[in-house]
Amino acid sequence: MWNVPNRILFGWGSVTELGEYLDEFDADHPLVVTDEGVRAAGVLDPLLDAIEASGRSYTIFDGVQPDPTDVIVHEAASAYDEAGADLILGVGGGSSIDTAKAASILATNDGHILDFEGSGNVPNDPPPSVFVPTTAGTGSEVGHWTIVKDSDTSIKEEIGDVSLLADLAIVDPELTASAPAPVKAATGMDVLTHAVEAYVSIKAQSQTSALALDSIEKVGEYLPRAVEYRGEDREALSKMAKASSQAGMAFNGAGLGAVHAISHQVGGTFGVPHGLANAILLPYVMEYNLPQVPEEMVSIAAALGEDVDPSKPARTEGEKAVRAVRRLAADVRIPETLAETAAERDAIPQLAEQAIDDGSLTGNPRATDVDDLATILERAFDGRFETGA
Known part of the structure; x- marks a missing residue:
């Protein structure tokens, strides 16, 4: 079996086109899942500008940590619910995109995130998703797996489901420029x-x-x-x-x-x-x-x-x-x-x-x-x- 995202938008400066795709997804309020470093470096700015230019509001969750734990995933999922969001926008390295994927599972499914460990165990489709990498590294934006660390055992657990594939992956090489x-x-x-x-x-x-x-x-x-x-x-x-x-x-x-x-x-x-x-x-x-x-x-x-x-x-x-x-x-x-x-x-x-x-x-x-x-x-x-x- 081989699965790929529904669409990939590739090119220097391509994030400026985000608003057009939000129209297609009929999304009014995205939750932006990222980390403090990406936000502080200004890498989010062109995406936020594109959202605002489309006339939409957004909420930012920047609590992602390297090797995200189940605790962080549940915090991101709570932020999605509290914001009344209707789309997940994961921006950053693999940790941010994995957190966004995992949080999207909890947006439409009850239980603890580690209940979905393994392949094909997500019963309800997550909300629309857009993943935007800021490193040339994990390839998480085009995959259907997410890695979540068990906060009790420190073991990384894998969750895979075709429903986790991005509705849109935006691969903009310009966003990788500021990485050390x-x-x-x-x-x-x-x-x-x-x-x-x-x-x-x-x-x-x-x-x-x-x-x-x-x-x-x-x-x-x-x-x-x-x-x-x-x-x-x-x-x-x-x-x-x-x-x-x-x-x-x-x-x-x-x-x-x-x-x-x-x-x-x-x-x-x-x-x-x-x-x-x-x-x-x-x-x-x-x-x-x-x-x-x-x-x-x-x-x-x-x-x-x-x-x-x-x-x-x-x-x-x-x-x-x-x-x-x-x-x-x-x-x-x-x-x-x-x-x-x-x-x-x-x-x-x-x-x-x-x-x-x-x-x-x-x-x-x-x-x-x-x-x-x-x-x-x-x-x-x-x-x-x-x-x-």
């Missing part, structure tokens, strides 16, 4: 992780693989330029924004893998930003998966600009993909190991036990058990690669 360089780097590597995991997934499809491979190529070429953006390189930001949405659509159909299964636990337990955790873990998981998908790794290496030799064994040439990802991460100043984050090595057994039950693991091309996941974590803490990659 470290954020651009981590979210950009998140794009690469989505694309790589979708490409090697056991649930990959021809259309998801095409989107994933093109995204990999874009990230390899444009991420360093986007990170160094100083107000002139619109092409780099536009290509990264497109890569993000393409990778989001790819994994929405093909699923993910062990990188996300592990990073969800690292982020939930220690607060390591999702994109950063993915960026660090990606080459270690790629090396682990290499024996199962050597041809796919060769294609990834080629997409990242490596000179691959088809006359040589695929497994040997596939190692070039791991090396290319490591070089790209280094170029944009991503730490090499989890030891350089807030994560603690002593927690490896706990993290591995939690990761084995993560839904993302179902797409991983190589079978894994708890010991395998622990080994990957150990290597990621130690900076150790077995193949010399």
Whole structure:
């Protein structure tokens, strides 16, 4: 199964057209779900101007936090009810858009948000939704999944339903311009992780693989330029924004893998930003998966600009993909190991036990058990690669 948003509006300055689409949705009062940083940076201003120009009022909920918990989701849902809103407008990174999706479930369904964990468990359709990313990263604007952290256990739970797909996704690369360089780097590597995991997934499809491979190529070429953006390189930001949405659509159909299964636990337990955790873990998981998908790794290496030799064994040439990802991460100043984050090595057994039950693991091309996941974590803490990659 492969599902995509009803519509995607892409282009520099495209948020100024928001009012026209609100007319189509017959929405009079949107709830804008975002975080304080996006609001303080003025990134919301063009959207709010567009809403006001259409003659509408709005309410802003800016209480989103990284890795949103069930508590925050319920606060956003209460804000929707109190405002008498009739449309959810999620603006920001993945946390804001995930919060908007989860709050939209509660707008039309009774119960606790974690009651809807799993796939296809949302009985009543949410209100109309518009999602606007301000980072080239999660691709959440084009997906039908939301991640909510259980405030009691710190475990990230996944909720998926086709009704969570945006009625409209507005991808405006201009909104990503103000993100700090470290954020651009981590979210950009998140794009690469989505694309790589979708490409090697056991649930990959021809259309998801095409989107994933093109995204990999874009990230390899444009991420360093986007990170160094100083107000002139619109092409780099536009290509990264497109890569993000393409990778989001790819994994929405093909699923993910062990990188996300592990990073969800690292982020939930220690607060390591999702994109950063993915960026660090990606080459270690790629090396682990290499024996199962050597041809796919060769294609990834080629997409990242490596000179691959088809006359040589695929497994040997596939190692070039791991090396290319490591070089790209280094170029944009991503730490090499989890030891350089807030994560603690002593927690490896706990993290591995939690990761084995993560839904993302179902797409991983190589079978894994708890010991395998622990080994990957150990290597990621130690900076150790077995193949010399």
